[in-house]
Amino acid sequence: MTAPLTNTAPTDPIVAMRDVDMAFAAGRVDGRPVVQQVLHKVSFEIGAGETLGLVGESGSGKSTAGRIVVGLYEPTGGSVTLFGQPITGPDRRANLANVRSRLQFVFQDPHAALNPRMRVGSSIAEPIEIAGRHSRKDRDDRVRQLLEMVGLPRDSADRFPHEFSGGQRQRIVIARALALEPGFVVCDEPVSALDVSMQAQIINLLMDLQARFGLSYLFIAHDLAVVRAISHRVAVLYAGSIVEVAPKPDLYARPQHPYTRALLDAVPRPDPWRERPPVIAGEVPSLLAPPPGCRFHTRCPHVMPRCRVDVPRLQSTGPGRLTACHLFDEGGIAAVPDHSSRPASHVER
Amino acid sequence: MAAAGRSNEPLVSIQDLTVQFRTDRGWTTAVEGVSFDIGDGDCVGVVGESGSGKSVTALSMLRLHARGTSRFPTGRVLHAGRDLLTAPERELRRIRGGDIAMVFQDPMSSLNPVLTICDQISETLRLHQGMSRPDARRRAIELLDLVRIADAPRRVDEYPHRLSGGMRQRVMIAIAIACRPRLLIADEPTTALDVTIQAQILELLRDLRAELGMAVMLISHDLGVIAEFARRVIVMYAGRVVEDAPVEVLFRKPLHPYTEGLMASMPSLDGADTATLYSIPGRIPDPDETIAGCRFGPRCSYAEPACSAVPPELVSVDGGHRVRCPPRTRTVTPTATGARQ
Numbered sequence: 001m002t003a004p005l006t007n008t009a010p011t012d013p014i015v016a017m018r019d020v021d022m023a024f025a026a027g028r029v030d031g032r033p034v035v036q037q038v039l040h041k042v043s044f045e046i047g048a049g050e051t052l053g054l055v056g057e058s059g060s061g062k063s064t065a066g067r068i069v070v071g072l073y074e075p076t077g078g079s080v081t082l083f084g085q086p087i088t089g090p091d092r093r094a095n096l097a098n099v100r101s102r103l104q105f106v107f108q109d110p111h112a113a114l115n116p117r118m119r120v121g122s123s124i125a126e127p128i129e130i131a132g133r134h135s136r137k138d139r140d141d142r143v144r145q146l147l148e149m150v151g152l153p154r155d156s157a158d159r160f161p162h163e164f165s166g167g168q169r170q171r172i173v174i175a176r177a178l179a180l181e182p183g184f185v186v187c188d189e190p191v192s193a194l195d196v197s198m199q200a201q202i203i204n205l206l207m208d209l210q211a212r213f214g215l216s217y218l219f220i221a222h223d224l225a226v227v228r229a230i231s232h233r234v235a236v237l238y239a240g241s242i243v244e245v246a247p248k249p250d251l252y253a254r255p256q257h258p259y260t261r262a263l264l265d266a267v268p269r270p271d272p273w274r275e276r277p278p279v280i281a282g283e284v285p286s287l288l289a290p291p292p293g294c295r296f297h298t299r300c301p302h303v304m305p306r307c308r309v310d311v312p313r314l315q316s317t318g319p320g321r322l323t324a325c326h327l328f329d330e331g332g333i334a335a336v337p338d339h340s341s342r343p344a345s346h347v348e349r
Numbered sequence: 350m351a352a353a354g355r356s357n358e359p360l361v362s363i364q365d366l367t368v369q370f371r372t373d374r375g376w377t378t379a380v381e382g383v384s385f386d387i388g389d390g391d392c393v394g395v396v397g398e399s400g401s402g403k404s405v406t407a408l409s410m411l412r413l414h415a416r417g418t419s420r421f422p423t424g425r426v427l428h429a430g431r432d433l434l435t436a437p438e439r440e441l442r443r444i445r446g447g448d449i450a451m452v453f454q455d456p457m458s459s460l461n462p463v464l465t466i467c468d469q470i471s472e473t474l475r476l477h478q479g480m481s482r483p484d485a486r487r488r489a490i491e492l493l494d495l496v497r498i499a500d501a502p503r504r505v506d507e508y509p510h511r512l513s514g515g516m517r518q519r520v521m522i523a524i525a526i527a528c529r530p531r532l533l534i535a536d537e538p539t540t541a542l543d544v545t546i547q548a549q550i551l552e553l554l555r556d557l558r559a560e561l562g563m564a565v566m567l568i569s570h571d572l573g574v575i576a577e578f579a580r581r582v583i584v585m586y587a588g589r590v591v592e593d594a595p596v597e598v599l600f601r602k603p604l605h606p607y608t609e610g611l612m613a614s615m616p617s618l619d620g621a622d623t624a625t626l627y628s629i630p631g632r633i634p635d636p637d638e639t640i641a642g643c644r645f646g647p648r649c650s651y652a653e654p655a656c657s658a659v660p661p662e663l664v665s666v667d668g669g670h671r672v673r674c675p676p677r678t679r680t681v682t683p684t685a686t687g688a689r690q
Binding site: 167228 | 398544547548578596617
């Protein structure tokens with residue numbers, strides 16, 4: 001890492017999402033159109049060279065957030081700014097065109113992300129050709145350089161995707177993502193289709209590339225341990241809302257939101273002596289008819305009358321920490337303990 | 350645990366099982382020389398990555414592979430005095446879903462979308478136990494209660510698409526335990542589920558095992574799931590058993606280099622937050638890749654010249670701990686292990 005990062009939200013963010021809402025039409029019920037509110041007032045920022053981990057279970061809206069942030073979806077509310085240019089509002093198209101070459105996306109399934117009939121070298125060269133910046137020789141040199149960067153043999157360029165394992169294919173996808181030297185990459189579950197022993201290799205590669213090129217990542221995953229390994233800060237999504245954002249060490253050592261705690265408790269540990277915490281009941285609510293108040297109140301072990309009525313807002317609960325929970329309202333019981341007194345120090349990873 | 354059951358013969362005994370599949374390039378060996386026993390009431394975890402042969406082993410136990418494209422060159426799967434690999438199909442049909450039941454990973458594709466939950470649970474009961482429709486329906490409701498589905502009398506008439514993934518897996522478990530099996534094989538039962546739902550399903554399986562006194566064989570790629578569920582763990586790599594030990598022994602002192610590497614490459618939630626993750630070098634071999642000697646040899650940091658000469662044997666290092674690795678087991682002589690324990 002070149003510049004040391006602070007544990008607080010970046011002052012000069014590369015990516016900024018503010019109060020983003022996203023609703024999809026979900027067909028009709030009894031003749032009336034129904035809307036599915038997938039994201040509700042989601043805000044986060046990502047600084048240069050920073051990784052923000054975005055965790056949540058299925059239906060939490062984490063992939064939708066990832067698509068909005070690179071302009072694949074236009075949100076129904078709120079604003080998104082990339083490299084200082086708003087990609088929502090009237091200048092959306094022009095600004096997106098300006099920043100597009102600096103954005104990349106790595107998807108979960110490396111099998112589906114590569115054209116099976118294209119040689120690996122052509123797949124990697126495609127973005128370079130579209131950008132039209134290089135001569136043929138430069139392009140071929142760049143492809144070999146990219147392959148080397150992600151740890152694949154130089155002769156891989158002439159082979160087809162099926163000749164590679166899942167982990168190697170993900171390396172090819174990453175090489176292609178880096179072809180135009182992006183500043184910001186969204187990684188949506190990039191290792192969840194891989195075996196454990198391959199996951200570590202890809203995560204190490206992503207961290208290494210970040211250190212070399214100062215990339216910013218939005219790292220979307222359901223696996224809390226993987227997110228811990230790669231992130232500087234972590235945001236937790238539940239049913240379309242961010243419930244907690246915190247510097248990575250604080251989130252894992254001292255989770256504040258009851259959902260974050262439940263999520264961490266629920267992960268099975270490779271430790272047969274562990275005393276298992278109680279299992280949280282219930283399931284994620286339907287986004288077609290979300291519960292009033294806090295969306296987690298139907299499962300929360302600390303539910304209070306207020307939670308069933310008032311939607312909790314993200315509020316500051318410590319250095320660099322934001323939590324959306326009524327337990328942290330003024331005079332709330334959790335306002336006293338659990339507060340990190342640590343100064344905002346350099347990021348540990 | 351089930352000491353009484355154990356003293357006689359095991360519930361299921363897999364002996365030297367080898368499974369091959371027909372491919373374009375001839376017969377490929379997916380599983381080779383797998384042997385282990387499951388006793389009454391046992392709780393066995395089988396862990397391994399893709400291609401390790403853990404699911405192939407489980408499916409072979411009930412001979413669920415397509416007949417024309419699979420074969421068993423060696424091996425026996427003994428259950429109640431019969432070899433399930435050679436038993437007539439008629440007899441196997443009685444055992445599947447009867448004495449030995451199975452739950453699969455994907456509850457979406459395992460349930461028939463055009464039949465109600467009641468139809469699907471009843472089918473097992475009517476076929477195996479000859480129950481009448483009303484009796485089967487009553488029992489189906491009881492079973493839904495047993496797998497903690499609230500409002501069972503109403504839910505029983507719903508179709509699978511109305512249920513969440515977690516609920517569907519509960520229904521799959523209800524079907525599996527409908528005839529009170531003595532062994533439940535659960536193949537990655539929580540892999541498709543969210544982590545909070547996974548915790549619920551694992552707890553359900555734990556409770557049911559205690560309530561019904563059945564043995565469970567849980568297959569997973571996740572060492573966390575295995576550690577929290579199994580009493581005994583079988584580690585598979587590239588079609589072979591590489592280690593077999595009681596869960597505490599395995600997690601305190603894994604002996605096989607692959608087990609060790611797998612544990613080290615798991616990103617941790619509680620331990621030190623290291624700058625880079627450990628990763629096992631190289632990659633998992635393809636089933637038809639020829640590797641002389643130990644199949645883990647090319648990726649192993651303990652490898653010796655002898656490792657690539659002869660395929661290593663699975664040897665007992667002390668009561669109930671078997672390892673397939675001469676360099677590591679040579680140093681752990683029975684006396685030394687005795688002292689360590």
